Amino acid sequence: MRGDSDGSGGARRRELMQMVAAAGLGAAGSLWLPESARAQTPRRGGQIRAAGYSSSTADTVDPAKQSLSTDYVRCNMFYNTLTALDGNLAPQPELAESITSDRATVWTIKLRKGVTFHDGKALTPADVVYSLQRHNDPKVGSIAKPLAAQMTEIKATGTDEVTITLSAPNADFPVVLGTFHFHIIKEGTTEFVKPIGTGPYICKEFTPGVRTIGVRNPNYWKPGKPYLDEIEFFGIPDETARVNALLAGDIQLAGGVTPRSTRLIKAQQGLSVFETPAGVYTDLIVRLDAPGTGNLDFALALKYLQDREQMRDAIYQGFAVIGNDHPITPSNRFYNADIPQRAFDPDKAKFHFQKSGVGTSKVPIVVSPAAAGSAEMAVMMQEAGSKIGLDLEVRRVPGDGYWANYWLKSAVGFGNINPRPSVDILMTLFFKSDAPWNESAWKDPKFDSLLATARGETDFAKRKQMYGEMQLAIRDTSGIGIALFNSFLDGHVSKLKGMTPIPVGGMMGFNFPENVWLDA
Amino acid sequence: MNAAMLRLIGVRLLLGALTLLIVSALVFTATELLPGDVAEALLGQSATPDAVAGLRAALHLDQPSWKRFLLWLGGLLSGDPGRSLVNRLPVVALIGNRLPNSLTLAGITACVTVPLALTLGITTAMWRGSRYDRIVGMGIIGIVSVPEFLIASVAVLVFAVKLRWLPALAFRSGPQDFWAMMRLLAMPVGTLALVGIGQMARMTRAALLTVLESSYIEMARLKGAGAIRIVLVHALPNALGPIVNAVALSTSFLLGGVIIVETIFNYPGLAKLMVDAVSTRDLPLVQACAMLFCAAYLSMVLIADIVAIVSNPRLRQR
Numbered sequence: 001m002r003g004d005s006d007g008s009g010g011a012r013r014r015e016l017m018q019m020v021a022a023a024g025l026g027a028a029g030s031l032w033l034p035e036s037a038r039a040q041t042p043r044r045g046g047q048i049r050a051a052g053y054s055s056s057t058a059d060t061v062d063p064a065k066q067s068l069s070t071d072y073v074r075c076n077m078f079y080n081t082l083t084a085l086d087g088n089l090a091p092q093p094e095l096a097e098s099i100t101s102d103r104a105t106v107w108t109i110k111l112r113k114g115v116t117f118h119d120g121k122a123l124t125p126a127d128v129v130y131s132l133q134r135h136n137d138p139k140v141g142s143i144a145k146p147l148a149a150q151m152t153e154i155k156a157t158g159t160d161e162v163t164i165t166l167s168a169p170n171a172d173f174p175v176v177l178g179t180f181h182f183h184i185i186k187e188g189t190t191e192f193v194k195p196i197g198t199g200p201y202i203c204k205e206f207t208p209g210v211r212t213i214g215v216r217n218p219n220y221w222k223p224g225k226p227y228l229d230e231i232e233f234f235g236i237p238d239e240t241a242r243v244n245a246l247l248a249g250d251i252q253l254a255g256g257v258t259p260r261s262t263r264l265i266k267a268q269q270g271l272s273v274f275e276t277p278a279g280v281y282t283d284l285i286v287r288l289d290a291p292g293t294g295n296l297d298f299a300l301a302l303k304y305l306q307d308r309e310q311m312r313d314a315i316y317q318g319f320a321v322i323g324n325d326h327p328i329t330p331s332n333r334f335y336n337a338d339i340p341q342r343a344f345d346p347d348k349a350k351f352h353f354q355k356s357g358v359g360t361s362k363v364p365i366v367v368s369p370a371a372a373g374s375a376e377m378a379v380m381m382q383e384a385g386s387k388i389g390l391d392l393e394v395r396r397v398p399g400d401g402y403w404a405n406y407w408l409k410s411a412v413g414f415g416n417i418n419p420r421p422s423v424d425i426l427m428t429l430f431f432k433s434d435a436p437w438n439e440s441a442w443k444d445p446k447f448d449s450l451l452a453t454a455r456g457e458t459d460f461a462k463r464k465q466m467y468g469e470m471q472l473a474i475r476d477t478s479g480i481g482i483a484l485f486n487s488f489l490d491g492h493v494s495k496l497k498g499m500t501p502i503p504v505g506g507m508m509g510f511n512f513p514e515n516v517w518l519d520a
Numbered sequence: 521m522n523a524a525m526l527r528l529i530g531v532r533l534l535l536g537a538l539t540l541l542i543v544s545a546l547v548f549t550a551t552e553l554l555p556g557d558v559a560e561a562l563l564g565q566s567a568t569p570d571a572v573a574g575l576r577a578a579l580h581l582d583q584p585s586w587k588r589f590l591l592w593l594g595g596l597l598s599g600d601p602g603r604s605l606v607n608r609l610p611v612v613a614l615i616g617n618r619l620p621n622s623l624t625l626a627g628i629t630a631c632v633t634v635p636l637a638l639t640l641g642i643t644t645a646m647w648r649g650s651r652y653d654r655i656v657g658m659g660i661i662g663i664v665s666v667p668e669f670l671i672a673s674v675a676v677l678v679f680a681v682k683l684r685w686l687p688a689l690a691f692r693s694g695p696q697d698f699w700a701m702m703r704l705l706a707m708p709v710g711t712l713a714l715v716g717i718g719q720m721a722r723m724t725r726a727a728l729l730t731v732l733e734s735s736y737i738e739m740a741r742l743k744g745a746g747a748i749r750i751v752l753v754h755a756l757p758n759a760l761g762p763i764v765n766a767v768a769l770s771t772s773f774l775l776g777g778v779i780i781v782e783t784i785f786n787y788p789g790l791a792k793l794m795v796d797a798v799s800t801r802d803l804p805l806v807q808a809c810a811m812l813f814c815a816a817y818l819s820m821v822l823i824a825d826i827v828a829i830v831s832n833p834r835l836r837q838r
Contacts, residue, residue: 057796067562138570248676
């Protein structure tokens, strides 16, 4: 249901982004204020201390080098992107006032007027060109180089206009621009000691591995924002220490807490848990090219053996969303709600198991702490399997070296996949026939051609239709079982208001700084 | 006598410099042998071959390693340990940021631990076999057997979460007055003291007992010297060597080896800095930290030896 909001207008080719932009402003307004009667007016003032879950000398304020959640939060304090992803992962205009395209290949970006950097300089197309272009310079060492490579030409085409030409059509380009690596910096910036951006906070202190302090930017271009006077942000990598600091009142926001800790947090008065249903999943992998077990019937048998409700409640204390054996979450705008939910069904599992010809021999299923929750899931499936004559043998291997030694190599095992900004990126990385990370060695030429067509399709309804077919194909013919999407969980003082889930990650998709306020 | 002492110090300093050089070469080689380099560590999953090559060239990692080592050594000798490869900040600034924190923590811990440990060690040696000796001995073994992360976590749960007497994190921005500082550091210091006391106290007791069994102590006893006088005046000077060495080793450990306490109390000290540097293969920073720790060990041990010699007439005469 949430996925429908963007498609309602029946988008026309080329005008899609303008429309999204217009709709986005309205949607964004409601995003800042929690809906319904609980709506409260944000309050100005106050300061908070917030802790993320990593901290090292590699902490950075160079947009091109961001690699951890804490980098994203820090950079979101100081910089803006051209677009930003909303709660349905749809791009909304930020520094770009509008984005239009010619056949999804030549993109014209109109910049917002009156935006200034922290040192007073006005935002110009030259800044945008520099910020985007530097990712293609190998000396910069940008993490986003693979994404940036599609931009063959980036040039200023007016006083407030930038035109970008892509090597091939990509209807998701506005989503790409909304990834944090494409934060806009000042033209010519090469030193990243004290960041200067257009963002909601001005850097007062940045010490890698220690802390970051931002003070309110009084000239921020979003009226009234941000609300807090100051944010001190640092990392406490140890989860217990982080939760204890919250419980002891030393910090007001603890990013990334485990389902186990949520009980402690909820039990204390004045503390709350913030849940972000997101696209992280630990998936069952049945390699279709493995001898013996490598057939679709065996994969289907295991898929039917997943007791999703029980897994959700027992492993994640309810903080998870049920999956339908494909990687798209119900909150995604491209989610296909018409596919019936696959349920726990030992009878169907037995039918497929008998058809698979695996017989009574022991089948090893590889689990590891590296794929969070895999051991628990496998044990539940082992239990269910024993009732239909399937003899699963849970083989535990260490987390260290798991991705190099077991993942993609075990006939039956588990993976753990983080959310990606767009359906296209996710499908290309993990399901395209020739993808190096095609986890179940699943090959479907029709899927590949749909993927390529959808990438250049700017009509939302048509794309949704294609992505919908692809979800069905993964669900019914691949060797991947996705029982659950587990949520990101953060703990915070109840007085801290204004956070709404953005499924990119926890802490409001790493973008809490400009959105939160302290209630009196 | 004084000249002999100076010669000893001179020789030890020279040997120390040689040790530092060897250690730096070893650490450099070991870091080179670790899989991956800083370019790969920085790029992570997007480490495509051309991206890695470009970043390597930008960081001068494409030069042969002996050349990089000599460049680094030359820089160090002229007083510049270089810049971090990861964040391009000067290594001096990164260490300068953390060193005062580590020194504060180590200093306060030593001030608490050393007198307590010596007192416990001396008194248990004096009343060997008494009920007091046995209770203290068992207590010390009990505490030493508990891993420090458990002590620290339980302390946080009790004093910060339940009682709310102390803050759970040991670090605050901005200047702190003396009492605020004590409150912040109470739990880290307490944890480290509990771990450190045991070793020092048992070493002191053992060293003293060996001496107390020797014949000249028996002689003193026969001459009618009191128990306290025997321990403090007759036995202690002879036992001081091993005791000071134990103290020196424990305190130099406090400078760079307290990663668990730094992690649990989120205290930005040198141990965490070095772990970061190793995990990102940040050679200049790794080298600088290694040099610093090594120099600290060497000088503590040197000071311990000098103290032992000065306090012991027999060694002094040689």
